Amino acid sequence: MRVAIVTVGDELLAGDTVNTNAAWLGERLTERGVDVERVVTLPDRVADIARVVNEYRAAYDAVVVTGGLGPTHDDLTMDGVAAAFGRDVVESQAALEWLAEEGGYAADELAEGTADIPRGARLLKNPEGVAPGCVVGSVYVLPGVPAEMKAMFETVAEEFAGEVAHVTTVVADEPESALLDRFDELRDRFDVTVGSYPGDSVRVKIQGDEDEVETAAAWLRERVDLAVEGDGGE
């Protein structure tokens, strides 16, 4: 299963907010065996949201959109997603009922647009807030407030599934350039993918079938200077 994550918000583009939502979703989806193929951040503009959601829903098995929900003038994600499907947004009876039952809000107390989702979309209730999410086709629309996004994602997490790769990390206390010969031999000898992430030490991430990964990691651990804090095995 190949998925794209779309995060909406001028504050993300301007660097006012670090995109921790994308990292959290990437981690949760990867844990479930899903390949996250793209993360994109878009401005609060209907045309941009519509165009990119439309492109990504054609290219990937599912699209997770987060941010820009709510009744404020700069909350344009529902409009953008609706436009990507050539639909309008309509007040959702299911959302109104949920807001009345679980929030105690009467329809006339709610700000205009609070219960609007694209026509025909499946409602996603918000366990931590008032803004509803939804699913349209393969596009999941979640709030941007992290606690709300996480709680709502968990209500649909089981709809995301794939083959979970086994991962082990070896942390080497050598310059990355010195390790290149061993990376090449590791990739020749074993059927694994190898990622190398330099920092103060080099994290070597080995992925694939469990037995193969553990054999490869053991081989590598005997051939590098391991970082002091341990071998970082996960």
Add this chain to the structure above:
Amino acid sequence: MRVAIVTVGDELLAGDTVNTNAAWLGERLTERGVDVERVVTLPDRVADIARVVNEYRAAYDAVVVTGGLGPTHDDLTMDGVAAAFGRDVVESQAALEWLAEEGGYAADELAEGTADIPRGARLLKNPEGVAPGCVVGSVYVLPGVPAEMKAMFETVAEEFAGEVAHVTTVVADEPESALLDRFDELRDRFDVTVGSYPGDSVRVKIQGDEDEVETAAAWLRERVDLAVEGDGGE
């Protein structure tokens, strides 16, 4: 000036690493009056990098690419950017001279590929590391290690410039939905853009011409319950 940021790395997609580079670049570019229109994260794959860089260099005034530099097998950004321009990568004499002079590295000590950049590209020296960056057309290629990325960006920062908007933030201690009428009036009365970012309190970001923004902010401050920690004026 409209700019896109392209961050490359499987570790970003999988949420192993939070994309602080994108936030830092977004903030620095916005400070310089540049509109950041897109941030995208791509996997370590040449075809994906080539396709997106090619699309973005046609759509935006400049593209800043970060991550995936170096001699490791999963460092594919130079290949991807070169492919976006229909060029190959070649060993840069300027890079070899810089590495010899400032790093004391002889050419035969360097891992294969260390000095490779797309043919005809302008070299960007790395003040904090060994991996060179480059500029090809309107595409700036920077390392992914944050200290190296920041130091290299500063060497070209002056090439990014636009009209700097004045920004003031008012922090309101009211629910966002209760503020909608005042947002509407604010936008009717003043020639400003208004962003609303809910959290424990609501940050209202007002942007535009300085006098207009300050007049609008003063108007709003008289009409909302200000958050206790002050009005957040920037």
